[in-house]
Amino acid sequence: MLQKLVFTFLTIMVLGACDRDRTSADLILRNAVIYTADSGFTIYTAMAIQNGKIMGVGDDKFILENYSSDSVIDLQGQAVFPGFIDAHCHFYGYANMKRFADLSKASSYNNMLEIIQEHNNLYPDLWIVGRGWDQNKWPVKVFPDNEELNKLFPENPVVLVRVDGHAVLVNEAAIILSGLTPDSISDAKMAILNNGKFTGVFLESYADYFRNLVPAPEGDQLTDLLLKAADDCHEAGLTMVADAGLDAEIIDHIDDLQDDSKLKMAIYAMLNPTEENINRFVKSGIVVKPKLSIRSIKFYADGALGSRGACLLDPYTDQPGNYGILTMSADELGRYCVIAYDNGYQINTHAIGDSAVRMVLNVYSNYLLPDNDLRWRIEHAQIVHPDDFNLFGEFKIVPSIQATHATSDMRWAGNRLGKERIKNAYAYRKLMLQNGWIPNGTDFPIEGISPIHTFYATISRKDHKGYPSKGFQKENALTREEALRSVTIWAAKSCFEENRRGSLEPGKNADFVILDRDIMVIPEREIPLAKVMRTYIDGEAVYIQN
Structure with a gap:
């Protein structure tokens, strides 16, 4: 005993x-x-x-x-992955869009009008706003006019934003409120006229002008929209996003929500190049908080391919004489580059057409030494001239890609570019090889929010229906390992966050995702079916599947 x-x-x-x-x-x-x-x-x-x-x-x-x-x-x-990071999106824009009619499913112009009417009946407001239409999905693949819109809504201003955000269709009531006249348009490419009258379609800076006329959300409404958007992100497995273009008042609101532990999402805020942002943020140096980083400025060098605003070296194949729109000059971009360089800020410039990409590459190369680690980025880099790929590697310029753009555009991009030029479009592997790494994102709400779908498009070059069976220009697909890195550690690196996010290593933030299946080994066709079971940020579960 x-x-x-x-x-x-x-x-x-x-x-x-x-x-x-x-x-x-x-x-x-x-x-x-x-x-x-x-x-x-x-x-x-x-x-x-x-x-x-x-x-x-x-x-x-x-x-x-x-x-x-x-x-x-x-x-x-079960499979565990580092928390997914979207290297280029519009988080605030996605949140704001929750107020508006979703036009992404519109199968025709008339169907779009039906969606707008139904939304207005459910949520009547002075301003009637929608986003997501794409004429390339319609039987008649041309820009609409506002004739029917004027009949339906003769008094309420209507602003309907195209899927890429670079074009709008507005009614006569909105045009009257804007104060614009055909004679006041400084660049004829940015407003479509017929017999000297506005058709209602405006592009680039004039599209922005109309979008900015719509009253912005404030206070509790803004809080509610941002938190709902964050919930959607967590459900998709996102733990950090890079928001490509924010103003000070939105950044302040995000900062307050994060400080109060209401907004768990980490935000890499790219500044719009406003005077307020330059004076308040850029000239005061970089800002790095636990969940908020402010150290970059976002610019637009051209428009989008779908609306023929992307600036090309040679005319559009399906619209001879049209080269697209260069939305800022090399000199203007250069002046901002000096400000950014002097204050340690990153420059992130939207450039889709090969002419815009070349201009940005040439401007960047005036300021960057070959071995720099400034990580200046070109957002999208969709069409690159064969002679220009090497400049990304030579000056350590980061191409920031969105793989689902390739699978969304592939059915009509060849019509815009022709058989030869399309070969150097959406060339993600060729771009990745320039520096040995590449960040990936969605550009949501232009594309869907899911990083799993981004992963699938990156490796398969197919849409969710498995089209095309052999993949779109499959030579530019990435491997599964490369694709995973592109939405985790490489996305973090593009935002200078790789020392605390992007991989599961001792000392780093406990941001991770648990999936219901292992996307690294399951058959390719099953990847879009993968579901997020849990999402953790800083070791806290922010999403658990019911």
């Missing part, structure tokens, strides 16, 4: 000592497939988390021998 008591006592002592030797953790994951996205692309089965940080990763035996926790989750072989 005495021997039994002594044995029991010694066992308790040993177990107690073992437990004291282990480090306490808030959460342990075990029996998982954990893709760390570290430099060696290491795969582990277990991870320990404490105070929002990753304490350790390894096999089950190592983690359970070195860490203890009251919360241990057996994932039964």
